[in-house]
Amino acid sequence: MEKETPPPEISAALEWIERKSLPLAELVDTEVLESALKGIAINLDGSKAAANSTKRRDGVFWTCMDWATKKKKVFEANPLNEVDWKPPETVVEVAPRQVPNPDQARALLAAVLVVAPQVGRHLYAFFACMYFAGLRPSEVVDLAEEDCDLPRSGWGLLRLAGSSPAAGKNWTDDGRYHEQRGLKSRAEGTQRPVPACPELVTILRAHIEEFGAGDGGLLFRSQRGNRLAPVSYESVWRRARAHALTPAQLATPLAERPYDLRHACLSLWLRSGVSEIEVAARAGHSVAMLQSTYAHCIDGDRDLMNKRIEAGLGSPGQGLTEHTEQAGAWSPDRRGSVPRLFRERRITVTYSGGQRSTPRGGTGGFVPGGDGFGQVDRPDLDEDVRRLHSAG
Structure with a gap:
């Protein structure tokens, strides 16, 4: 060279x-x-x-x-x-404030059509793939018509075969803006099947009918026919966010990036009860990565988990009824079960720390004419022990 x-x-x-x-x-x-x-x-x-x-x-x-x-x-x-040195641990956890709920997500998708009538109609399905199927932006860019099984009704299937991240012309071997890669965390040449819900199937069918497929069968492309660059869809997303959200919501990280649609999708799957293994398989994650990134969904439903534990424990009376019939349960009114010695006598502690035995119902440690606490007497412990044995 x-x-x-x-x-x-x-x-x-x-x-x-x-x-x-x-x-x-x-x-x-x-x-x-x-x-x-x-x-x-x-x-x-x-x-x-x-x-x-x-x-x-x-x-x-x-x-x-x-x-x-x-x-x-x-x-x-x-x-x-x-050298005994390690870099600090990094855990990228999705904050709940980033994740739009289904109503907010649909409002944002609808806003794409409003703020960009021409380009927005093309990008509507692009963003929908992230929210309804949990795809990464680079995976949607690489999605081709032949990768999609889209029946007229029911669930479809997306067979992801690669990704096309925008690395920039200065960082690719062929000088192109996008770099063709395999799926993240997968061996070269392997596919990742992702079920597509009926709503997404309808959106993609309408998209293909209106726009068709470009070079290589790609579903999404720029106005010049090239692969979609982040700058083209991120600008539309910012305008859609400003249109759909309130001023208070705009001041938060709610749906700040298109990638947050993927976070919203995976969060929804987890909250809906889909197993972590299944969600990880659909998302192209390891289970460990899923658990750390979406901890707010796995560990955050405290009230729901508490209710499930309560249901598992059952009512307090269910397990006690049978035993109380045989052994009897203690209650404040069952004074007959307390030894007579303890019913007739009680121990009170005076200010000086001494102990005095007083009759039940008496005045405790106070004796009129004394120093405010009465005389402190120590009971005859030997006598008390004999009474206990005789009562037993």
């Missing part, structure tokens, strides 16, 4: 980096490595970096050190293996 001469500004930046960087050989020093790892967890302004940013930088650092070890033979083994 022929080397290109970088522009002057790039050359100056590379020279500065070379002057300021340590030689790779110095990274065998554990203290130097630990200093570098601490540095990737801090932003340029000195603030603490987000967990996702730190984890991403750590991955790049590991890749560079592996390259220096295996390709350049600078180290016998990756020095990072000798």
Whole structure:
């Protein structure tokens, strides 16, 4: 490959980096490595970096050190293996405030037709695939007519075969805006079947009848016939959100991104009682990822779960009736079951901490003419023990 001469500004930046960087050989020093790892967890302004940013930088650092070890033979083994340091755990949990309910989702879809009469008619089905089938935007972009089984009535089926994320022309091998990939977390060439509810089947059938399919059978494309870019549908979504939501709702993260339609779909499935394994299979998630991302749906229905536990326990009287008939249940009125000794005598504690035995129904520890608490007498414990034995 022929080397290109970088522009002057790039050359100056590379020279500065070379002057300021340590030689790779110095990274065998554990203290130097630990200093570098601490540095990737801090932003340029000195603030603490987000967990996702730190984890991403750590991955790049590991890749560079592996390259220096295996390709350049600078180290016998990756020095990072000798450092006891891990990036912070990252858990991306969907906030309930992001997720629109079914009425809000349908209102947002309807608003797409209002705010963009021309493009909106084409994007209506695009957004519907995210809400009714839980597809990622990149999966909807890659959806072709041959991938869809759309009967005239009942449930249909979408057979997802790939995705087409918008990486940008500078980041793809062929210079195209989109990069053709397989399904996320799936082996190359495998498909993911996703059932399509009757409402989505009707929407897709109407879409195909009006717009047909483009190159490669793709259902969704730009006005120029290219694959849909995020900038084209995100701008319409912002206008639809402003049209459908109240000012108070607009100030919240409710349905802030088109991707929140997918979150709403998976949340609805979980709340409807669909098993986590089935939801994960339809969404292209692992069960563990589903549990951490949608914890508000799995663990958040506290009232519903409490009612189910109550139903399982049954009424308090059901389990006690049979036993109380045989052994009898204690109640405040069953004084006959209390030994006579304890019915006739009681212990009261005076201010000084002493104990005094008083007749039942008496004045407790107060004796007229005393110091306010009466005389403190200790009962004859031996006598009480004998009375207990005789009562037993």
